[in-house]
Amino acid sequence: MSWLVKTFTSHTGRKLLAGITGLGLVLFLVMHLIGNLQLFSSSSAFNEYAHSLHSGFLIVLADVGLLIAFPLHIGMVVWLAIDNKKARGAQGYKVANTKQKRNLAAVLASKSTLYGGLVLLFFVAIHVWHFRLQHESIANGTFGGGVGPGDLKSAVIATLSKPHWGALYAIGSLLTGWHLFHGIQAAFRSFGAYHPRYTPIIVKGGGALATIIGLGFTSMPIWVLLR
Amino acid sequence: MSDTINVTLEVWRQPGAKAQGRFERYEMNGVSTHASFLEMLDGLNEKLINEGKEPIAFEHDCREGICGSCGFVINGQAHGPDRGTTVCQLHMRRFKSGTHLVLEPWRAKAFPVVRDLMVDRTSFDKIQAAGGYNGVNVGNAPDANAILVGKEAAGEAFDAAACIGCGACVAACKNASAMLFTSAKVGHFAMLPQGQPERYRRVARMFDEMEAQGFGACSWTQECEAACPKGISVKWISRGKRDYLKAKLVKDSGQSSDDGFAG
Numbered sequence: 001m002s003w004l005v006k007t008f009t010s011h012t013g014r015k016l017l018a019g020i021t022g023l024g025l026v027l028f029l030v031m032h033l034i035g036n037l038q039l040f041s042s043s044s045a046f047n048e049y050a051h052s053l054h055s056g057f058l059i060v061l062a063d064v065g066l067l068i069a070f071p072l073h074i075g076m077v078v079w080l081a082i083d084n085k086k087a088r089g090a091q092g093y094k095v096a097n098t099k100q101k102r103n104l105a106a107v108l109a110s111k112s113t114l115y116g117g118l119v120l121l122f123f124v125a126i127h128v129w130h131f132r133l134q135h136e137s138i139a140n141g142t143f144g145g146g147v148g149p150g151d152l153k154s155a156v157i158a159t160l161s162k163p164h165w166g167a168l169y170a171i172g173s174l175l176t177g178w179h180l181f182h183g184i185q186a187a188f189r190s191f192g193a194y195h196p197r198y199t200p201i202i203v204k205g206g207g208a209l210a211t212i213i214g215l216g217f218t219s220m221p222i223w224v225l226l227r
Numbered sequence: 228m229s230d231t232i233n234v235t236l237e238v239w240r241q242p243g244a245k246a247q248g249r250f251e252r253y254e255m256n257g258v259s260t261h262a263s264f265l266e267m268l269d270g271l272n273e274k275l276i277n278e279g280k281e282p283i284a285f286e287h288d289c290r291e292g293i294c295g296s297c298g299f300v301i302n303g304q305a306h307g308p309d310r311g312t313t314v315c316q317l318h319m320r321r322f323k324s325g326t327h328l329v330l331e332p333w334r335a336k337a338f339p340v341v342r343d344l345m346v347d348r349t350s351f352d353k354i355q356a357a358g359g360y361n362g363v364n365v366g367n368a369p370d371a372n373a374i375l376v377g378k379e380a381a382g383e384a385f386d387a388a389a390c391i392g393c394g395a396c397v398a399a400c401k402n403a404s405a406m407l408f409t410s411a412k413v414g415h416f417a418m419l420p421q422g423q424p425e426r427y428r429r430v431a432r433m434f435d436e437m438e439a440q441g442f443g444a445c446s447w448t449q450e451c452e453a454a455c456p457k458g459i460s461v462k463w464i465s466r467g468k469r470d471y472l473k474a475k476l477v478k479d480s481g482q483s484s485d486d487g488f489a490g
Contacts, residue, residue: 097303
């Protein structure tokens with residue numbers, strides 16, 4: 001078994017774990033976004049979606065999956081970051097510069113993925129407290145400003161219509177998109193995937209998916225604030 | 228364009244490996260634009276020697292951009308502002324008069340400064356010694372066409388073999404990772420039939436040695452490719468990782484560093 005531990009604690013192994021868990025989290029976000037978009041429906045679609053989600057098996061799968069993927073993703077990445085920081089040595093460069101000719105956004109995204117992720121940690125903590133841990137009280141109408149039991153839609157809108165919460169969720173959503181802009185394609189690199197025909201598709205597709213996820217989630221607080 | 232320019236240099240001076248380093252300023256007036264960057268430094272060193280001061284230590288050998296000896300960071304760019312070139316092939320005509328240039332050595336824990344702009348790259352030798360060779364004695368050089376290699380494979384292998392081991396990839400990487408260097412050395416063998424028998428043991432040993440030497444991990448910022456004087460592609464990193472993961476998780480060799488690798 002020691003070979004297994006050695007493999008997954010090596011730099012490449014840690015990156016592999018970070019990549020697998022990262023893509024798992026992306027998959028979760030896609031489902032999360034599709035569900036949340038029911039908010040825009042004028043009917044009770046959002047409330048029905050929330051009710052069936054929380055009374056089904058899917059929520060247990062998501063909870064357990066996230067409880068495994070999140071700590072593993074963060075742990076591996078922070079552990080790598082510590083090694084990476086040490087590798088530069090005590091004396092850093094006086095002047096920072098680049099020789100890259102890729103577009104500036106791609107370069108900046110690749111260098112700020114870690115820092116964006118660390119900020120996201122706070123956002124996720126607040127978000128989980130807000131809408132997951134207090135789900136029961138929101139669902140029975142004692143928290144969050146819902147009109148009555150089961151009226152999660154009104155509760156979400158009431159929360160997001162407060163400017164500070166709305167702004168926080170908008171910023172958190174944009175940051176998620178920025179984090180994934182580099183993260184999705186980098187995950188594939190961590191698996192050692194390279195192909196002259198498919199790699200450009202992964203890079204462009206990853207960027208597009210990150211943009212959809214980022215703007216998709218941002219659209220909700222913005223919509224509520226502008227309503 | 229005038230034939231001479233004036234530049235201000237801010238150079239990292241460090242008398243020895245253990246000594247405290249600091250930046251020192253030098254004014255170079257009337258530098259010929261035809262001079263190479265190292266020739267400009269030669270001029271500065273003459274001046275320093277004539278003044279009874281210590282000249283600036285920097286590595287160089289062929290000055291033709293092919294040996295891999297030279298290299299330092301100019302204004303945050305490894306080997307200076309030009310792409311696909313070493314610092315010895317950088318010329319002063321590239322700069323405007325009055326330019327301020329900050330010269331720093333490669334910064335990496337695995338590349339300790341020996342003196343001034345000179346670093347110790349023994350760590351690269353250690354990675355190479357861990358598996359960057361064929362462990363079988365094959366006797367004298369065979370006829371050129373005794374082992375047939377396809378045109379594409381030969382071309383790809385040559386692209387990877389173009390690595391001169393200068394260390395610019397490590398210097399440019401925000402993690403001081405040696406991924407591009409190591410992957411190029413691994414990939415060069417992996418493309419050729421002669422490299423197949425030891426392919427997975429080689430990548431396992433070289434990657435593990437890279438980590439043991441204190442280099443960082445790859446964050447895929449692609450700075451290394453941009454800094455590489457030989458334009459070695461980051462695709463080698465993907466290929467190297469794929470081989471490493473195969474070696475560790477699938478193949479029955481390459482799991483331990485003590486697996487009887489010849490040599």
